[in-house]
Amino acid sequence: MTTxxxxxxxxxxxxxKRPIGLLLVAAPVLLVLWLIIWPIISAVIQTLWLPTSxxxxxxxxxxxxxxxxxxxxxxxLAITLWTTGVCAIFLLLICLPIALxxxxxxxxxxxxxxxxxxFPMFVPSIILSFAFIRVLGPNGTxxxxxxxxxxxxxxxxxxxxxxxxxxxxxxxxxxxVLILLSGLGNVSNQAIExxxxxxxxxxxxxxxxxxxxxxxxxxxxxxxxxxxIFSAFTLPYVLGPAAPEMMGPFMQRTFRDLFDxxxxxxxxxxxxxxxxxxxxxxVRSVAKNRTP
Amino acid sequence: MKRRHFLISAASIAAGVTxxxxxxxxxxxxxxxxxxxxxNVIDFWTNVVKPKFEAAHAGITLNLVDGGDGPGVAAIGxxxxxxxxxGTDPQADLFExxxxxxxxxxxxxxxxxxxxxxxxxxxxxxxxxxxxIPTRLAYRGSQVLLAYDTTKLDPAAVPKTWxxxxxxxxxxxxxxxxxxPNKGGSGGNFVRRAxxxxxxxxxxxxxVDNFTPEFAEEALTPAFAILNDLAPSLFxxxxxxxxxxxxxxxxxxxxxxxxxxxxDQALSxxxxxxxxxxxxxxxxxxxxxxxxxxxxxxxxxxxxxxxxILLADFLLTEEIQSAVLTELGGxxxxxxxxxxADLRERFADIIPASIPTFPGGKWETALNDGWYRxxxxxxxxxx
Numbered sequence: 292m293t294t295x296x297x298x299x300x301x302x303x304x305x306x307x308k309r310p311i312g313l314l315l316v317a318a319p320v321l322l323v324l325w326l327i328i329w330p331i332i333s334a335v336i337q338t339l340w341l342p343t344s345x346x347x348x349x350x351x352x353x354x355x356x357x358x359x360x361x362x363x364x365x366x367x368l369a370i371t372l373w374t375t376g377v378c379a380i381f382l383l384l385i386c387l388p389i390a391l392x393x394x395x396x397x398x399x400x401x402x403x404x405x406x407x408x409x410f411p412m413f414v415p416s417i418i419l420s421f422a423f424i425r426v427l428g429p430n431g432t433x434x435x436x437x438x439x440x441x442x443x444x445x446x447x448x449x450x451x452x453x454x455x456x457x458x459x460x461x462x463x464x465x466x467x468v469l470i471l472l473s474g475l476g477n478v479s480n481q482a483i484e485x486x487x488x489x490x491x492x493x494x495x496x497x498x499x500x501x502x503x504x505x506x507x508x509x510x511x512x513x514x515x516x517x518x519x520i521f522s523a524f525t526l527p528y529v530l531g532p533a534a535p536e537m538m539g540p541f542m543q544r545t546f547r548d549l550f551d552x553x554x555x556x557x558x559x560x561x562x563x564x565x566x567x568x569x570x571x572x573x574v575r576s577v578a579k580n581r582t583p
Numbered sequence: 584m585k586r587r588h589f590l591i592s593a594a595s596i597a598a599g600v601t602x603x604x605x606x607x608x609x610x611x612x613x614x615x616x617x618x619x620x621x622x623n624v625i626d627f628w629t630n631v632v633k634p635k636f637e638a639a640h641a642g643i644t645l646n647l648v649d650g651g652d653g654p655g656v657a658a659i660g661x662x663x664x665x666x667x668x669x670g671t672d673p674q675a676d677l678f679e680x681x682x683x684x685x686x687x688x689x690x691x692x693x694x695x696x697x698x699x700x701x702x703x704x705x706x707x708x709x710x711x712x713x714x715x716i717p718t719r720l721a722y723r724g725s726q727v728l729l730a731y732d733t734t735k736l737d738p739a740a741v742p743k744t745w746x747x748x749x750x751x752x753x754x755x756x757x758x759x760x761x762x763x764p765n766k767g768g769s770g771g772n773f774v775r776r777a778x779x780x781x782x783x784x785x786x787x788x789x790x791v792d793n794f795t796p797e798f799a800e801e802a803l804t805p806a807f808a809i810l811n812d813l814a815p816s817l818f819x820x821x822x823x824x825x826x827x828x829x830x831x832x833x834x835x836x837x838x839x840x841x842x843x844x845x846x847d848q849a850l851s852x853x854x855x856x857x858x859x860x861x862x863x864x865x866x867x868x869x870x871x872x873x874x875x876x877x878x879x880x881x882x883x884x885x886x887x888x889x890x891x892i893l894l895a896d897f898l899l900t901e902e903i904q905s906a907v908l909t910e911l912g913g914x915x916x917x918x919x920x921x922x923x924a925d926l927r928e929r930f931a932d933i934i935p936a937s938i939p940t941f942p943g944g945k946w947e948t949a950l951n952d953g954w955y956r957x958x959x960x961x962x963x964x965x966x
Contacts, residue, residue: 363955363960421832424829424832425832428832428836428838429818429833429838429839430836430837430838431836447819450818450819450822450823450824451822529825529826531825532822532823532959533763533823533825533959534955534956534959534960534961544955547653547654547685548765548951549948550684550685550687550948552687
């Protein structure tokens with residue numbers, strides 16, 4: 292079956308057969324295997340191959356059963372999923388208009404808007420947290436400003452589940468905007484102008500011309516943001532309520548304060564299970580992009 | 584070409600970094616001390632402990648390293664554990680403010696010196712209440728007080744007993760907050776005070792060795808009931824800050840009127856202007872808020888293990904223990920009988936000799952996790 296039809300790729304030039312390419316790839320692949328894949332496998336083994344009372348070890352799912360039957364742990368997982376979902380929606384609602392503006396605006400202000408949108412990337416989250424308390428916290432800057440014009444104080448989101456949501460959304464704006472912006476590069480001006488010529492309104496333009504071309508970027512942006520938010524630590528820890536906790540602080544507390552590595556690793560494996568789902572979205576969309 | 588140059592130099596730097604640690608060794612006669620505590624403690628070591636120790640032991644010097652926080656030094660501990668397995672130099676000798684339990688399996692493998700068998704001449708002086716596990720040595724303590732805003736609460740009307748405090752919190756909803764018991768300790772000791780309140784105000788009832796799950800259930804459940812009863816009257820109807828600093832910040836922003844705070848931290852916050860000068864401090868008179876001890880640990884595989892043990896012994900001398908009182912504003916790790924008589928008298932009013940303590944170890948774990956499960960979610964007992 293060696294007949295090639297017209298659609299298949301041309302045979303690779305002989306140059307490609309040199310092993311240099313493979314060697315260059317080998318270093319990162321081996322590093323990933325050693326530093327990421329192996330720890331994952333060892334973590335899964337550690338949570339399934341538990342010590343027994345007679346000193347040996349046996350296959351057991353008891354730590355997963357504990358997690359599933361423990362309302363406190365489930366509440367923590369639920370708040371993590373809730374925070375991640377709400378953050379993803381807000382990120383999309385905030386970043387898509389910014390990216391559209393940056394793509395189609397030619398004004399000088401656009402450069403400042405872009406700088407402002409990228410700025411959160413350079414602010415460490417611990418500094419963001421304390422700034423958040425100063426600004427949005429009780430008797431913070433916002434309250435002072437409102438008070439000076441005779442308005443009532445805001446109900447501060449500090450120490451409620453909305454605290455980490457606001458912090459995480461702000462923290463993730465740069466990455467999301469950048470990915471969406473690169474996706475918008477695929478939308479050609481000609482396509483837009485052609486659609487305008489046949490009388491498409493702004494909404495029609497967005498829905499039928501722009502959105503289909505950047506749906507892939509949206510998926511990538513959201514899966515990137517979601518992966519980061521799901522395992523966030525600092526912002527939920529400083530700004531969030533004591534309970535329910537997000538998985539990041541919960542894992543850290545189980546490991547460092549309760550000295551319970553087995554349950555901490557179980558929580559990590561469960562978190563990883565959810566993250567891998569979002570990771571699959573990303574891999575799938577990248578693979579889909581590659582196919583000609 | 585520039586890019587290639589950059590790649591080459593970046594690669595060589597990366598290679599250099601991976602090789603570098605192999606060439607570094609703990610220097611002979613230099614004790615590497617890693618701190619989890621705050622800057623005021625490191626200043627105390629720099630200005631008091633280091634010169635005194637170096638004067639008393641010629642040829643030994645101290646290298647004081649700020650490890651950031653507990654997890655920061657725990658990472659050094661993990662490295663030392665790996666060094667123990669491979670028989671190499673951990674480049675660290677002594678950890679200040681450390682819980683040797685954090686490095687899983689390290690105690691069993693003998694990573695830390697067992698102070699009960701290390702031959703310290705001053706070991707018997709350690710306050711018996713501070714005895715935790717033999718790989719931890721208490722050398723100082725601190726107490727938790729109530730810090731309040733005197734512009735909103737008249738010092739004459741400040742609650743001085745637990746019952747008054749509860750009445751005040753309920754009469755002034757939203758004006759009190761304490762931080763999570765596992766983070767920072769000022770809130771933790773407020774929770775411990777509630778445990779003591781629920782158990783006849785008798786600190787002797789709890790020792791490191793008498794923990795059983797049944798006793799913990801019996802002793803902690805009523806305490807959590809007290810705290811749940813308070814929750815609706817706290818800031819935001821039951822919010823808890825995630826550290827000492829955040830509580831101080833809320834008091835400083837005048838968002839609350841009263842918080843539990845570490846004595847030394849509150850004093851330095853007032854001195855630095857983080858808290859206004861109108862901040863008042865008060866201790867409960869029926870039974871104070873408990874204090875906590877700070878422990879050191881010595882690595883058994885450190886290059887300067889013997890010198891580090893000398894230093895540990897030196898920390899327990901009357902000279903340093905008195906300085907803890909006078910210079911640091913803490914209280915001694917040794918029993919009060921081993922502090923000079925005039926100091927004991929001078930501090931009798933400010934730091935009563937009866938500061939209750941609460942054991943660590945399993946009690947602490949049960950208390951913290953129990954609080955997260957029973958109090959933090961703000962469950963309505965009626966539902």
